Amino acid sequence: MTVRRIGSGGLFWLGLFAATWALSAYSFQIYKALDARWVIRFPKGWQLPLERRISDFLDWLVDSASFYFFSFKDLTRAIAAVIEAPYQFLRNLLIEGFVSGQGDSAVQIAPSLSWIAVIVTIAAIAHYARDIWLATLVGLCFLYLAVFGQWDSAMITLASVLIAVPIGAAGGLMLGIAAFRVPLVERILRPVLDLMQTVPVFAYLVPILILFGFGPVAALVATVIYAMPPMVRITIVSLRAVPPEIAEAGRMAGCTRRQMMWKVLVPAATPSLMVGVNQVIMLTLNMVIIASMIGAGGLGFDVLSSLRRLDIGGGIEAGLAIVVMAIALDRASQAFADRTMRHAPGGNILQRHPWTGTVVLVIAATLILGRFLPAVQSYPEALTVTTGPVWSQAMEWINVNFFDTFEAIKTFILQWLLLPVKKFFAGIPWAWGIIATGLAAWRVGGWRLGLLAALLMGFIAANGLWAKAMVTIYLCGVSVFLATLIGIPLGIWAAERPGAGRVILGIMDTLQTLPSFVYLIPVVMLFRVGDFSAMVAVILYALAPAVRYAAHGLRAVPPELIEAGLVSGCTRRQLLWRIKLPLATPHLLLGLNQTIMLALSMLVITALVGTRDLGQEVYIALTKANAGQGIVAGLAVAFIAITADRILSALAEGQRRRLGLT
């Protein structure tokens, strides 16, 4: 039975590929022969008017929608006001200082927190979360920001993060709790979360831009929306993961529903909830950087404007500052997740809270000293180190000396990989593309999946986005292929050699904490704009899951099976190919799935370096503030992601069942 299936399965895939290839290669001839232009182009007359409908709806919302007592505009203004007030307070606290009065007559009441006070505070928090070493690391990271002249931008970014994280984490927790308690809420939330995770970030920047206008508030709203879904998911999962006996212990103690949630379930789930908060922080940082496009300001804006000016040094400087900040925030919040309950020390209030005491003292001292010594208040400009010129020169040197090498690599890959693949995908007639995707999905996961995949692809074609979608698929496909080709061997290496593994996985962890924007900088510097640059950036960004899942899958192979292999006299190579890799396939497939998801999300951002795919469509929509166009193109990307996700999950599931690992 199994043998027959594999045989016919091979034939099926071969046939599907051959048909697709033939239709792709000869689509133009077919169109000429039949004189049917619809073969290669989706007829304009059949296009759905979705774009315009969405735009009209948004216009209506902004202009004339009202709910009895207030208009929609009042609602967005109220939300904006609620966010604006604390944000402005933080900006005053960290950057501008507090003033009373307007314009020239403004009088400063209190200065902002001095750079010393901020560094000490953040180090104290790190010490509370773990130990003195983490405090040193985090302190040095922030010192870096001061010394290298990134302080003000970094504080703007930090203020946004500090506003968005509590809203995102608390909102996610509440929604998660609601979904945990009320099954109906979960049934509604689940598809929304799925969609949110796959719709590219640029796509919802557009409607938010229209609703809230250009500026930090719109950026914060977008950030919160972007960072909340994982918190909702993690809340649901970790509340479910609380051992049933603990919940029963709570009930037997006579807890009311409220006590049950806040005294038993949430505290018992806290370690996993903190993992969610860490994710919220990292996603927030990522989004705050991206949202500089709609007025968030800060480090992201610096990167963006340097990229636009092709100011190599400035871009790298700001990029490094983002990296440093990401590492500091990630390590500190992870430490909170790992933090275990400790015994409170005794003694008087200063002995019990040495760090709180120190922080208060330092803040007070710098407040007073800052009046007389400006260097205490803000880091002296004369002492800042500018690395911009160094980076520019280094880049110049690389470009002068290695230009030919890079150019040769680029041309080679373009000619032998990118262009042929692009031609293949671009040639596929839309009708066959829909059918072929449906057939593939049907083969893997049954007729429901097949129908879903065909419908999703049909949506893309029906909105006239087929050609751009094919460019997205081709770029994504090539990048994922290369990322897997690099990532899986790295993962195998990491799994086989623990020493190398620590280093590799450590690097991957750090790579994954970096905001996606940062990846564009070196790529643009070295390869300028175009498909090749986009591909390199996507590979860098999407590499981590391929490596991680491969390493994890190999390590998760049951030791008895490896022993059984050893006893049977397997060589190392046989052990790897005959036992470990086959058993790790479900993990490898999941890793592939994650790689595709990351690749798609990065691909949209690479629109900034000039790709001509769905990402570009979204980006254009953003610059033109065309909500309909942005949302439809965003949905198209999401549908590609969902199709890939469902097909790969079904494959992994089938594989797991075949191996008896369920």
Place this chain on the structure above:
Amino acid sequence: MTKPVILDCRDVWKLYGAQADSFLATHPDPSPEQLKKAGLIGAVRAANVRIHSGEIFVIMGLSGSGKSTLVRCLSRLVEPTAGEIRFEDRDLLRASEAELIRIRRKKMGMVFQQFALLPHLTVLENAAFPLDVQGVGRKTREARAREVVELVGLKGREHYYPRELSGGQQQRVGIARSLAVEPDLWFLDEPFSALDPLIRREMQDEFMRLQNILHKTIVFITHDFDEAIRLADRIAVMKDGAIEQVATPEQLVLNPATDYVAEFTRHVSRAKVLRAASVMEPVGEGRFAGDVPHDAVIEDIADRVEAADRPHRVLRDGAAVGQITRAAIIDVLVGRA
């Protein structure tokens, strides 16, 4: 057994599966075959249990026999599909949410197999948790928590966190927590099953010591027949959701009601279970080597009776009710009885 019945469970059913309620309404007493055909799982089937004040009632069964579900029905952690449960003459199944919370706060305590301690609270805070939930002030509840923590032998570790304790110590905390509200009815769900054999033995002794002080009414769940025999006043043996037999350990061994129960009792060391009255013969003529009480366990008197040339006299309330010979003891010890 003339003690009052504290918990009376009549014809309780718990079925899992779609439309379990309506199925039971149309089939009042379904057979296992009928259940299987309807796609239902009979976790508890027609269970009748009466628990008397002050006794240790053990529910014994292998995994999947429904013992854990039954005890959760008794405490209404699981909603039974049908049946009646009366606790201190109140219908527990009709109790409102608020009433149930009150009953659990004041009258019930429960110990769990995996301890179920709250990881973010110290030993003292865990023990004080049920009182905290009731809104008892910090001073009062911590004083009470200190008492129970000391009672279970953890004095000096009040400020440890659960993860800093061994399994046996964690279960002591679980016991302390369940005792903090001075419950009338004490549920123990396989409390020692997650512990090493040596520790388990020690905890059983500890448990008997506590019961000698406290005289609680206890429902004790276990899959370990030896443990059941050691601790129980009465045992209910469960299989496939139904109770096979409810009896004292001695009766179980002497008169197993079903083959299944017999299979369990076959390998039990009878000297540990049987009492003098069960193996005695009518009082004969002649002299006796000594006296033994009628409810003495054979294991405890074996040495004495076996060493003597003459039989021992068995006494109940000071009167001789029979005699016990060396041959009878040897029969028990080699398993002939």
